[in-house]
Amino acid sequence: MSDALPSQVEAKPQLPIEVCERVIEAVYNDYYHFVSTSLATLSSCALVCRAWRPRAQKVLFEYVLLRDKDALYRFAELLDASPELGSYVHTLALRGYLHVPYSPAVLFLAALRGRLTNLAKLYINSFDDAEKAANPLPEGEKELPFLPIYQYFPSLLMSISHIRRLDFVDVRFPSFGDLARFLNALPNLKDLYCYRISWAVLGLDPVCMAKRSSHKSRKMFLPNLEFLTCVDLDERGRQRLLSALGPSLxxxxxxxxxxxxxxRTEHHCVEQKAPSxxxxxxxxxxxxxxxxxxxxxxxxxxxxxxxxxxxxxxxxxxxxxxxxxxxxxxxxxxxxxxxxxxxxxxxxxxxxxxxxxxxxxxxxxEAAEGDLQDQTSGDTDDHPETxxxxxxxxxxxxxxxxxxxxxxxxxxxxxxxxxxxxxxxxxxxxxxxxxxxxxxxxxxxPQEYADRLQAMAEARRHRKQKIMNKFKFIATRGVLVRRRQKWKPS
The missing domain is CATH 3.40.525 (Phosphatidylinositol Transfer Protein Sec14p)
Structure with a gap:
């Protein structure tokens, strides 16, 4: 009899895996202030179960954030163990202390060379003042005056020459020429973001940024660049960068x-004119x-x-x-x-x-003045506005x-x-x-704003009336004084 009774264990409803995957994808947010939280949540999603792991891992490795050389080397070891993860990476963000002897912005080219075949975006962001206060350097370490770029650094950039976007935020180069050579090694760039970029020495115009009279004679500088952001750059460097670009912008x-x-630090013997x-x-x-x-x-x-x-x-x-x-x-x-x-x-x-x-x-x-003349003369039928x-x-x-x-x-x-x-x-x-x-x-x-404006207008009117009353009192008192002097017997 008991065998005929239904089981007391209720069947738990399960969501289709496709719905779970959509939720996992929605977790990702590459906005600067939210990306760290998004990556931590995706890491937790990858550990929930086997069904969640493939999609969570694929989304997780679309955006790789590296803060220092230790994180860089750990990521390189992970790629040694699972090379297929390198093909998931579309965006690489190097965010932290960049102006240090072991800068991840310099070491990543050698550590990850040839492994990020689908890399499309590279973000190089130095900590701002608030982040430096929250993440101080170890005792005894100090920042360098600029990126520790070495002799063979531009040649290693050829391994990521396929990227389409590059972001620089609060980065200092040894010279403007180093920045130019960095960019010249990335001919496929379509989007370049430069915010608060500086250099120790401006130097002469780099040869790689010279305008070419013929497109066939020599390679142009950033021939495919379509979107450029130049915010808070030195005026001379900004002018040089724009003057080197072609009509693709x-x-x-x-x-x-x-x-x-x-x-910038320059030679004192070189006289410089104020830039436009x-x-x-x-x-x-x-x-x-x-x-x-x-x-x-x-x-x-x-x-x-x-x-x-x-x-x-x-x-x-x-x-x-x-x-x-x-x-x-x-x-x-x-x-x-x-x-x-x-x-x-x-x-x-x-x-x-x-x-x-x-x-x-x-x-x-001309058009604006013509319209104005027609309106003042009243003759607008024969001359329609343009x-x-x-x-x-x-x-x-x-x-x-x-x-x-x-x-x-x-x-x-x-x-x-x-x-x-x-x-x-x-x-x-x-x-x-x-x-x-x-x-x-x-x-x-809006109502509080209107009330505040009205109160300010009333206060101005009250002050004006008070000043006028004061002038009237002074004028009236002067008339009375003159009359008393006139009536006073001699």
Missing amino acids: RALWIKFPNEPASV LALSLRSFPYLESLVCLIAPFLQPNQTLESLRDTLVSWMASSDDIGGDLSPSQRYIHLAPASRSLFKREDYVALLRTIGPVVEAALCKR DPSQARLLVADLGDRLEWEDWWREAVSECFPMLSRWKRLYLYPTHAYFPTHKWQDHNLT
């Missing part, structure tokens, strides 16, 4: 004002996107002048070298370098200052809450009236590239 990220990472702060973009006729990161202007006139000259050279590039980009294909992006540097009204005030400079550079003067804009403007990365959207649209439209009128102004108030960066007055609501 499609997108450029720069910052205003540009703040170099450190002062403006970039010449005349040699890039197919440059579709120009992203300008905006920081507070410490020297407004100088920064505005460099912004104007850079934009003018960009507009002139299609005339100089026969570019075929239409105004609808060209975009200039204005975005805050970090929202934490501004209050909302401070950023709008800066855009209001930038507005006339940007519109003067992006709009054809769109003067040569590019579109995108104000991006405002990253605000939805309730601020209308306020942003109205405020930004007032900063760029001509582009707004011709519908060449685009705005994304709620989109954010870096969600962790917030405005200084992030918690303020």
